[in-house]
Amino acid sequence: MSEPLLKVRELKKYFPVKRSLLEAFRKKEERYVRAVDGISFDIRKGETLALIGESGCGKTTAGRTILRLIEPTEGEIIFDGTDVTQLSQDELRPFRKRMQIIFQDPYSSLSPRMRIGDAIAHPLLVHGLAEKDEAKEIALKMLRRVGLTPEDEFYDRYPHHLSGGQRQRVVIARAMVLKPEFIVADEAVSMIDVSMRASILELLESFKEEYNLSQLFITHDIAVGKLIADRIAVMYLGKIVEMGPIREVLRNPAHPYTMALIQAVPSIVRRKKEKKLRITGEVPNAAEIPPGCRFHPRCPFADELCRGDEPELVEVSHGHFVACHHPLH
Amino acid sequence: MLLEVKNLGVYYYTLSGVVRGAENVSFSVREGEWITFVGESGSGKSTVAHAVINLVPSPGKIVTGEVLFQGKNLLAMKPEELRKIRGKDISMVFQDPMTSLDPLRKVGDQIVEAMRVHGVDDDEARQRAKEILEKVNLPADRLDYYPHQLSGGQRQRISIAIAMAFNPKLLIADEPTTALDVIVQDAIMDLIDEMKDEGTSIYFVTHDISLAAERSDRIAVMYAGELVEIGTTEQIIENPLHPYTRALVESVPDLWKESEVRAIPGYPPDLRNPPSGCRFHPRCPIFKEKAELKGRCDVRGPETLEVEPGHFVACHLYGGA
Numbered sequence: 001m002s003e004p005l006l007k008v009r010e011l012k013k014y015f016p017v018k019r020s021l022l023e024a025f026r027k028k029e030e031r032y033v034r035a036v037d038g039i040s041f042d043i044r045k046g047e048t049l050a051l052i053g054e055s056g057c058g059k060t061t062a063g064r065t066i067l068r069l070i071e072p073t074e075g076e077i078i079f080d081g082t083d084v085t086q087l088s089q090d091e092l093r094p095f096r097k098r099m100q101i102i103f104q105d106p107y108s109s110l111s112p113r114m115r116i117g118d119a120i121a122h123p124l125l126v127h128g129l130a131e132k133d134e135a136k137e138i139a140l141k142m143l144r145r146v147g148l149t150p151e152d153e154f155y156d157r158y159p160h161h162l163s164g165g166q167r168q169r170v171v172i173a174r175a176m177v178l179k180p181e182f183i184v185a186d187e188a189v190s191m192i193d194v195s196m197r198a199s200i201l202e203l204l205e206s207f208k209e210e211y212n213l214s215q216l217f218i219t220h221d222i223a224v225g226k227l228i229a230d231r232i233a234v235m236y237l238g239k240i241v242e243m244g245p246i247r248e249v250l251r252n253p254a255h256p257y258t259m260a261l262i263q264a265v266p267s268i269v270r271r272k273k274e275k276k277l278r279i280t281g282e283v284p285n286a287a288e289i290p291p292g293c294r295f296h297p298r299c300p301f302a303d304e305l306c307r308g309d310e311p312e313l314v315e316v317s318h319g320h321f322v323a324c325h326h327p328l329h
Numbered sequence: 330m331l332l333e334v335k336n337l338g339v340y341y342y343t344l345s346g347v348v349r350g351a352e353n354v355s356f357s358v359r360e361g362e363w364i365t366f367v368g369e370s371g372s373g374k375s376t377v378a379h380a381v382i383n384l385v386p387s388p389g390k391i392v393t394g395e396v397l398f399q400g401k402n403l404l405a406m407k408p409e410e411l412r413k414i415r416g417k418d419i420s421m422v423f424q425d426p427m428t429s430l431d432p433l434r435k436v437g438d439q440i441v442e443a444m445r446v447h448g449v450d451d452d453e454a455r456q457r458a459k460e461i462l463e464k465v466n467l468p469a470d471r472l473d474y475y476p477h478q479l480s481g482g483q484r485q486r487i488s489i490a491i492a493m494a495f496n497p498k499l500l501i502a503d504e505p506t507t508a509l510d511v512i513v514q515d516a517i518m519d520l521i522d523e524m525k526d527e528g529t530s531i532y533f534v535t536h537d538i539s540l541a542a543e544r545s546d547r548i549a550v551m552y553a554g555e556l557v558e559i560g561t562t563e564q565i566i567e568n569p570l571h572p573y574t575r576a577l578v579e580s581v582p583d584l585w586k587e588s589e590v591r592a593i594p595g596y597p598p599d600l601r602n603p604p605s606g607c608r609f610h611p612r613c614p615i616f617k618e619k620a621e622l623k624g625r626c627d628v629r630g631p632e633t634l635e636v637e638p639g640h641f642v643a644c645h646l647y648g649g650a
Contacts (some may be wrong), residue, residue, distance in 0.1 A: 199592030
């Protein structure tokens with residue numbers, strides 16, 4: 001196999017928690033939200049990694065930090081051999097073109113005052129890749145490519161004329177017009193009606209094949225992850241707790257949290273109520289991460305060891321990693 | 330029959346025209362059953378749920394139909410009569426619990442208030458508030474919290490606790506888990522299941538057919554303001570008859586389905602100006618294939634037919650005039 005296109009090593013992003021005046025006066029220690037708390041993974045050329053987790057697990061922060069839309073606190077992000085955390089904004093420019101993001105909300109990620117054709121042409125002009133007329137030509141082709149036809153009619157429309165699904169097509173067209181090598185798709189289909197999701201996923205898949213794209217696909221929905229990803233990484237409170245080939249992890253989850261997530265997903269095939277692994281409570285605040293294994297307060301198998309020691313991510317079978325003192329197999 | 334809805338129609342009188350939000354909707358809810366309405370946004374599923382309790386938001390108006398609850402037409406009742414039924418015999422839970430909880434008052438006071446309206450004295454209401462909080466797995470000290478101090482999942486537990494307070498005959502739940510993570514969603518669904526076990530009929534609304542399939546006895550499918558198919562969960566999932574229902578079942582990403590996921594081509598229509606005939610015909614794969622359907626599906630609306638016992642569909646493929 002080839003060298004990974006992206007290598008993330010011990011990436012951390014901490015946000016300081018505002019202290020009250022009284023706390024500052026008493027010199028109370030500064031606290032941090034450890035949104036991303038040391039994650040490592042690779043993504044190969046043409047590979048899609050699904051980053052799965054509940055709200056507040058740090059998956060969105062991770063995606064943005066990797067693109068340096070948020071500055072990392074610590075760690076390395078090696079893209080095609082270069083550690084992009086060490087680059088100045090100027091040096092970063094050529095990398096920006098190669099790494100794009102698709103946001104969750106197609107309502108707020110498009111300027112309401114820009115015609116959608118111009119929105120797609122805009123990145124070409126910004127990066128100096130085309131003159132105005134040529135950029136328009138390319139944008140028209142792109143509109144056609146994402147299924148917004150007749151394209152010359154769609155070119156002149158504004159975002160508010162479009163449905164959520166159509167807007168997400170525009171957002172995808174705008175990201176793909178630069179022919180990126182790597183995409184962060186952050187909940188790219190979660191705000192779209194279930195019946196429309198499949199068509200957006202198909203569209204992403206077709207670009208993946210055409211450009212041999214690598215993708216970090218961030219989602220809370222494992223069923224969507226299964227459709228699009230080669231591998232999956234499950235995040236809980238800033239850490240990756242399990243990672244591996246998607247089918248292997250779905251069939252043989254090793255972490256109790258992964259198991260609970262999988263069992264909680266409703267299915268039209270497995271309707272009969274199976275015996276479920278009961279986990280209690282909700283994800284705690286990332287400013288107050290429990291000691292030891294951060295999942296232990298909710299875990300039915302937690303013991304002394306789990307309360308005191310944080311487990312490392314170790315390989316349980318080929319390419320399948322888990323961070324748990326008592327893995328399920 | 331606990332609830333019978335006959336020929337319900339709701340229009341929204343907007344500045345840009347009349348939106349035909351729901352038309353010709355008829356169905357019933359039996360004692361102790363869980364029925365789920367599925368459909369895309371704009372299909373009318375939420376409109377119908379609100380119309381049933383005469384709570385259609387402005388500029389919407391109920392233009393036709395009646396809603397018989399234990400034989401009495403809710404739509405013909407005086408507001409104070411209906412208020413006595415709402416919250417007691419019929420409870421509601423919505424997608425965003427913040428819309429039904431008062432942000433300025435403690436959770437406990439709101440539960441007590443809800444009971445006071447229906448004639449329970451304050452001491453007893455306090456006691457019962459503690460009990461129902463326990464039932465939804467929240468510690469009793471949450472009674473002294475304000476809604477913003479709780480997570481989305483906890484807020485939804487509170488609104489279910491309030492809905493449970495009177496052992497209602499019917500619970501109307503409109504996308505109550507849409508904003509929640511799957512594990513929390515599953516726990517909320519368990520709570521609703523418990524209400525069903527205690528005899529409450531559940532009228533559930535969701536855009537997610539997998540969620541519908543998991544716990545419902547029956548499923549009703551809405552498209553573009555009309556009810557297109559209704560049947561038992563098995564009938565709808567294993568043997569969907571309407572081309573839209575089939576497409577919907579095939580379009581959903583599912584963890585355990587091995588067959589490929591297929592997108593539904595096209596977009597739902599604008600209900601200011603819905604398509605002629607069957608509203609699904611512009612997106613219908615069978616209409617496109619079969620020339621003999623021309624002049625039929627695109628001209629006349631289909632009749633609703635009972636194709637097998639309890640399984641109704643509104644589609645020209647199954648006959649009718």
